[in-house]
Amino acid sequence: MEPTTKTETLDIEGMTCASCASFVEKSLTRTPGVQRAVVNFATEKATVDYLPTQASPATLKEAVVQAGYGVTERAPDTSAADRQAEIDQQKALAYVKLKRRFWVATGLAVVIMPLSMLMLWPAMMARVNMQWLNYGLLALTLPVLLYSGREFYTSAWNGFKHRAANMDTLIAVGTGAAFLYSLAATVVPGWFMRRGIMPEVYYDTTATIIALILLGKLLELRAKTQTSAAIKALMGLQAKTARVVRSDGQEVDVPIEQVKLEDVVVVRPGEKVATDGLILEGSSAVDEAMLTGESLPVEKKAGDPVFGATLNKTGSFRFRVTKVGADTMLSQIVKLVEDAQGSRAPIQRLADKVSAIFVPTVVVIAILTFVLWFDLAPVEARLPLALVNFVAVLIIACPCALGLATPTAIMVSTGKGAEHGVLIRNAEALEKAHQVNTVLLDKTGTITRGEPAVTDFVPATGQDAGLLLQAVAAVERQSEHPLAEAVVRYADSRQTVMVSASDFQAVEGKGAQAVVNSQPVLIGNFRLLEEAGISLPPAVRQQADELLAQAKTVLYVAVAGQAAGVIGVADTVRETSAAAIKRLQSMGIEVVMMTGDNPQTAAQVAGQVGITRYFAEVLPSGKAGKVKELQAEGRTVAMVGDGINDAPALAQADIGLAMGGGTDVAMEAAGITLMRSDLQGVVTAIELSRQTIRTIKQNLFFAFIYNTLGIPIAAGLLYPFFGILLSPMLAAGAMALSSVSVLTNSLRLRSFSPVKN
Amino acid sequence: MDTPEIIVTLAGLALCGFVIWYFFFSARQTASAVSTISGVQEVDITVKGGYSPDVIEVERGKPVQLSFYRDEENSCSEELLMPDFSIRRDLPAFKTTLVELLPQQAGTFTFTCGMGMLRGSLVVK
C-alpha cells in the first residue's frame, strides 16, 4: 500500500533574494521523508509533501532553520520593522544584563576600596590581621571577576584563539595580571617577604577597573542606540493598516502587508497614507515633511502621486496603489540611509589601519614597560611598580574611541540628512561635499521651477482686466499646450469666474481660438493675429517688445477682431533660490549657472538670483563638458541637476546632487539626492557635510591624542622627571570617558538644523 | 643585572616576539566558498572573538551568501561591517545572519566589527 503523504505549507522568514529560496528548498528536500519541496521567494512560502511516518512539521522547521532561515508560526509577518524590533529587544536585554553586572561590580568595589585603604592607616594595620583581610578582599573580588568581568575574559580568550586581539584583550590581560599577582600575594605572602617585597594586593584596582569599564560600556551602549534613532523613527512611520475599497464598494481595514498593487485605498483627514499610489478622486493637502523635509503641506488632486507614511491633512481622497513593500519611497529612503551608514569614509582609512595593529602593539609596549621597570626600579619596589605600569598601559590604550570616531558621526548625520530630505548615498559623498568650492546649477528645474508661469498680464487700453482674463482662461482651459496650462493656473490663482467657450479650435504652432460670450477670442503668437488680419496698436506693441526684452514668451490676445492685450510667460525663479544662492556664496562657494537658453534669458535669470558667472546655450550633451571645464580650473565641483540628461554631468562632478526626488537615473548618478525641489537642500547638504567632517576630525584628533599621550604617561615616561605615575584606576576612568566623549561629540550632530532664510 | 632581571628581560622579549608572530605573521585560516547548483557561493562563518574562517575566497561575478553565526554575546562582535559593499548588519547572538552580495571586481575586501577590531577578508578572484 502506498504510504499517504501529507502536505504542509510553511511561512519562511528571512529570505532576501531568490537564491535564498533554493537554499531552503535544498535543505528541505534533503530531509528524510520529504518527497517534494517547493519554495516560492515572492510569497515567502514553502510547500512540502512529506511522509508523516518519517517527518513532521517540527523536523521540516528544523531543516529550514538549518538552512539559516526561520519559520513563522502565524501569518506571514516578515517586515523589516519586525526583524528590527527583535534585534532591539535583544539589545534591550543585553543592556539590562550589562547594567546588572555594572551594579554588582560597583557595589563590591565600593566595599573593597575602603578595606584596601585600611593598610594605609598604621593604627588600623596593627589591629587587623592582614592575611585575613586579604582573604576577605579576595572573596569580595571573585564575584566581580567571575560575574561582572567574565565577558572580558571569555572574549579575550575567543579572540586569542582566532589570532585576533580586541579591546577586551587589553582589559582581560590588565585586570587578570593585577588579580593573579594579588592572589599570589594572598596565598603565599612568605615567598614575597623572603625576597624583600611587601605582599601588596591590588584587588581594589581589579574591581574598580572592571566597574569603570562597565560604566563606559553602559554609557556607550546607550549613546549608540541614539545614533540610529533617526532611521528607526523613519521606519516607524510606516502605516500599519490601510482602508481598502473592495470590488463591492465596501471599505475594510486590512494590515498593510496585505495591500496589493492596483488596490484602491481611502484616506481620510488626519490619517497616514498607507503606501505609494496615484490619486483617483478627491483632493487634499498632504504633509510630506517626513520624506522631503518640506514643512508646508503639498496640495494634491486627482492624478497626483501620494507616498506612504505621509500625513493627510485636510480633505479625503482615494488612491490606486502603485507600489508596496520594499518598492515604496519610504523603504527606498530607509535602504539608502542604511547603505550609507554601512559605507566607509576615506577619512577613516588611517584609523582603520591603526586599529588593525593596535592591540598587539599595545601588548608589546606593555610587556616592554614591565621589563624596563623591573630592570630599572629599586629592587624592593620593582615588581609592584612594573606590574602597576604594565596594567596602566593596557587599560588606557583601549582603542574604542578610535573605532567609534567615524562611524557614529556618519550614522547620526545620514539619519539627520534624511530628516531634512537630504539623502546621502555613502560616506564618501558626505566627505566630498565638504570640499566643494564651486556649485554648478542647471538653471531649469533647480533655480527655476522648470515650468512656465504667467508673469505679466497686460490688457490693452479700454479692456477690463477681469473680463479679459475670464475669456482667455475659458479658451485656454480647452487647450493642452503647456503655455495654456500656465494661463489657466494664473487665472485659477486669481479666483477668476469660470465661463464657457464654444467652437474651440487649436491652430497648430500658433495658438488657439474659440467663442466666449458670443465673441471670437484668439490667443497665440504674433503670427496668429497677423494671419487673422488684426493689427497691434502702438501701445500694445510696445508692451510686447518690453516683455520680449526681458526674455519672456509673449502671448497675444484678440477679442472681437481687436487686439486686447498681451501676456508674458516665463519659467519663474523659485522664491527660495536667491536666498539659497546667497547663503552658498557666503559659505565661500562660487555658484555657477548653466542653461540651454539664449544668453539674454540666462543673463536675466542670473541677475535675478545674484549669479555672476554662467554658461548659456549649453546643449544637454555638453553639460558634463562644462563640469570638466570647471574641474580643469582646479575646482571641486558640485553639480545640481534634476533630469535624466543631467546624469553624465552629475557623475562627472566631484559630487552630484539630484534634485526633486529625481529620476532614478539621476539618483543613481548622484552622491546626494534632495527630496525637495528647492536649492535650500543644497545648502543643507553642504552644511551638514561640513559639520560632520568637522565632528569626525575632532573625534579622530581626540582619540589619537588620547592614546599617543596616554600610553607614554601610563608607561611611566614622566616618572623620572616629575615623579608622575598613572594609576591603573585613573587609566580605566579615562578610557571609559574617551569613548563616551567621542560618542557625545557625534551625537551633537543631532541638533543640526539647516539655516532658514 | 641580577638573575631575576635577566629572567624577566629574556622572558619579556620572548613574549613580545611571540605576540608579534602570533597576531601578525602566523598563518590565517582560509576557506573557499562552496558553489551550489544554483551558482551561489556559500560560506559559513562563525563569529566568536573573531571570524573563522577569516579569509574567504570567492569567485567574481557570482552571488555570494555568507552565513554568519554569532556564537557569543560579547558586544564587540554585534555589528558586521562590509564597507566596500555598503553593508552594516546587526548580528544577533546565537543566531545565523545571512549576508548576500555580488562581488563584481577582483580584490581583497575587509569586513570588520563595528569598531574595526575583529577583521576578516573576502578575496575575490
Ligand SMILES: [Cu+2]
Ligand atoms: Cu575601550
